[in-house]
Amino acid sequence: MAELTTHTGGGPALDAATLAKDFPLLSRKVNGRPITYLDSAASSQRPSAVLDAMREYDETTHANVHRGVYGIAEEATRRFEAARTNVGRFIGAPAPSREVVFTKNATEALNLVAHSWGRSNLERGDVVVLTEMEHHANIVPWHMLAAERGIELRWLPIDDDGQLVLDDLDAVLDGAKVLAVTCMSNVLGTLNPVAELAARAHAAGALVVADACQAVPHLPTDVSALGVDLLAFSAHKMLGPTGIGVLWGREELLQSMPPFLGGGEMILDVRKDGFTPNDIPWRFEAGTPPITEAVGLGVAVDYLRAVGMDAVRAHEISLTSYALDALRDRFGADIRIFGPQAAEDRGGVLSFAFRDVHPHDISQILDEYGVCVRAGHHCAKPLMRRLGVNATARASFALYNDERDVDTLVEALDAAGKFFG
Amino acid sequence: MPGLEDLYREIILDHYRSPRNRGELESPPAVRVEGFNPLCGDEIVVTIDVEDDVLADIKIAGTGCSISQSSASLMSAAVKGKSLAEVRELIGTFRQMMSIHESTLPSDGAGGGSSEAAEPQAIDIDALGELAALQGVVKFPVRIKCATLSWNTLTQGLDEAGVPA
Numbered sequence: 333m334a335e336l337t338t339h340t341g342g343g344p345a346l347d348a349a350t351l352a353k354d355f356p357l358l359s360r361k362v363n364g365r366p367i368t369y370l371d372s373a374a375s376s377q378r379p380s381a382v383l384d385a386m387r388e389y390d391e392t393t394h395a396n397v398h399r400g401v402y403g404i405a406e407e408a409t410r411r412f413e414a415a416r417t418n419v420g421r422f423i424g425a426p427a428p429s430r431e432v433v434f435t436k437n438a439t440e441a442l443n444l445v446a447h448s449w450g451r452s453n454l455e456r457g458d459v460v461v462l463t464e465m466e467h468h469a470n471i472v473p474w475h476m477l478a479a480e481r482g483i484e485l486r487w488l489p490i491d492d493d494g495q496l497v498l499d500d501l502d503a504v505l506d507g508a509k510v511l512a513v514t515c516m517s518n519v520l521g522t523l524n525p526v527a528e529l530a531a532r533a534h535a536a537g538a539l540v541v542a543d544a545c546q547a548v549p550h551l552p553t554d555v556s557a558l559g560v561d562l563l564a565f566s567a568h569k570m571l572g573p574t575g576i577g578v579l580w581g582r583e584e585l586l587q588s589m590p591p592f593l594g595g596g597e598m599i600l601d602v603r604k605d606g607f608t609p610n611d612i613p614w615r616f617e618a619g620t621p622p623i624t625e626a627v628g629l630g631v632a633v634d635y636l637r638a639v640g641m642d643a644v645r646a647h648e649i650s651l652t653s654y655a656l657d658a659l660r661d662r663f664g665a666d667i668r669i670f671g672p673q674a675a676e677d678r679g680g681v682l683s684f685a686f687r688d689v690h691p692h693d694i695s696q697i698l699d700e701y702g703v704c705v706r707a708g709h710h711c712a713k714p715l716m717r718r719l720g721v722n723a724t725a726r727a728s729f730a731l732y733n734d735e736r737d738v739d740t741l742v743e744a745l746d747a748a749g750k751f752f753g
Numbered sequence: 754m755p756g757l758e759d760l761y762r763e764i765i766l767d768h769y770r771s772p773r774n775r776g777e778l779e780s781p782p783a784v785r786v787e788g789f790n791p792l793c794g795d796e797i798v799v800t801i802d803v804e805d806d807v808l809a810d811i812k813i814a815g816t817g818c819s820i821s822q823s824s825a826s827l828m829s830a831a832v833k834g835k836s837l838a839e840v841r842e843l844i845g846t847f848r849q850m851m852s853i854h855e856s857t858l859p860s861d862g863a864g865g866g867s868s869e870a871a872e873p874q875a876i877d878i879d880a881l882g883e884l885a886a887l888q889g890v891v892k893f894p895v896r897i898k899c900a901t902l903s904w905n906t907l908t909q910g911l912d913e914a915g916v917p918a
Binding site: 690691692693696697700707708709713716722723751752 | 757760761766792793794795796816817818819820822893896899
């Protein structure tokens with residue numbers, strides 16, 4: 333792995349250009365130009381260390397886990413479980429080997445919560461509180477439960493700066509059974525005060541479910557400090573592979589929850605008249621899990637830990653600040669950047685409207701310059717309606733982006749403006 | 754890699770900047786249909802007046818990218834005042850122009866194996882007039898849905914108006 337520079341006197345905490353060399357895809361060209369990858373909020377790239385570890389596991393160790401008595405099966409199981417514990421430690425889990433459930437992705441993790449905890453704890457008339465900035469993954473499972481159970485969904489609003497409006501929080505939480513909230517908006521970059529929200533939700537008797545998809549890859553994350561009950565995130569947004577996500581839950585809470593999917597692995601016993609579910613976390617992992625992917629996720633966690641999450645956060649504040657200034661200086665009133673206006677109040681996600689050029693057209697022109705940004709509703713249509721737009725263009729950063737990427741974005745955006753004149 | 758000039762032809766940009774037949778007809782009597790592109794959240798509203806065998810009037814409302822907006826504008830200009838049979842035929846020809854190229858792309862879930870695309874049938878590009886400018890869109894597969902949104906919405910409107918397919 334690339335060496336890191338030390339953080340001194342407010343200088344760069346990490347050397348993004350050096351780290352970028354660890355990511356093979358970032359050396360490719362797009363339309364004849366070096367790639368400028370600004371879509372890590374959708375999916376991040378993977379360092380060679382992750383790709384190599386997955387290949388090495390597949391070539392030397394692969395067998396099914398928790399089944400074989402033979403050597404490599406034991407070794408595969410050991411590596412799979414080591415990845416689990418590693419991930420748990422990374423987020424400060426008090427019982428890392430029992431509190432981390434591997435899922436297909438964060439969406440499945442949130443569906444698991446709604447299905448398992450929701451169906452055994454919520455009845456007609458019960459209230460689930462969401463925020464206007466949630467991703468569809470933290471909305472639709474609750475909608476489905478509402479349709480099935482007749483539960484009520486309440487919404488915490490946002491203000492024009494993209495911050496949650498908490499003036500009526502206690503009234504909104506009154507009688508609520510669940511608060512489901514994102515740690516960081518995938519559109520606005522807003523960093524929500526999750527610890528405060530969790531404390532007040534608990535005081536109201538509500539369970540707290542956190543969507544940490546954008547937080548875990550970019551911020552130091554400690555589940556105990558956050559005080560939440562359940563927390564979901566995806567490997568592929570944190571330098572790991574697709575196909576694996578994580579649900580963390582407090583041990584005694586997971587113990588109380590019934591299984592989600594049924595099948596192999598999740599049982600202790602199956603008889604003709606029924607079954608006995610397995611212990612946590614395997615109770616929630618029906619069927620053969622994503623083993624290679626767990627190995628990859630474990631190495632992604634090692635990589636992030638070696639860089640240091642404080643350094644990642646410092647770098648992204650610095651880069652976001654640079655980008656906010658560069659875009660405003662060049663385009664003035666022609667660009668509208670959504671969300672909090674100060675870099676310290678947000679993550680490295682910049683959604684914007686540029687003149688009246690449609691995000692699709694912006695993205696198309698940017699692609700000509702090798703610049704990859706997302707255009708669309710970002711799976712947050714209630715938020716789009718609140719912002720009064722159908723779609724936005726979104727540039728998002730990771731530890732391998734630097735100021736040159738921002739400069740390229742600005743130049744390409746300028747070209748898009750000229751094209752649609 | 755196709756260039757941007759294949760996509761953003763001058764006619765397309767003209768219809769994007771100065772869209773024809775904007776607005777909504779009073780409904781009823783007009784038939785009003787909404788179309789959505791789930792990919793980007795774009796919404797389009799097509800209202801049509803059908804009189805006897807003729808598409809007497811059409812208006813387009815909603816928002817979208819240059820491709821969806823110009824395609825809708827070009828469509829409205831092409832079908833307004835035409836007989837319903839001609840409109841159905843034009844829709845068919847336009848869809849063919851889009852789908853011929855779609856079928857030569859690797860299909861979803863085909864595993865990257867050899868394409869089983871049918872032999873492209875010859876289509877009458879001349880019959881499309883200005884609409885032929887949208888031909889370049891098929892080289893940008895993600896944008897085909899943008900171009901076909903208004904056409905699918907019009908088809909739905911004709912169906913709702915009881916126009917035989």
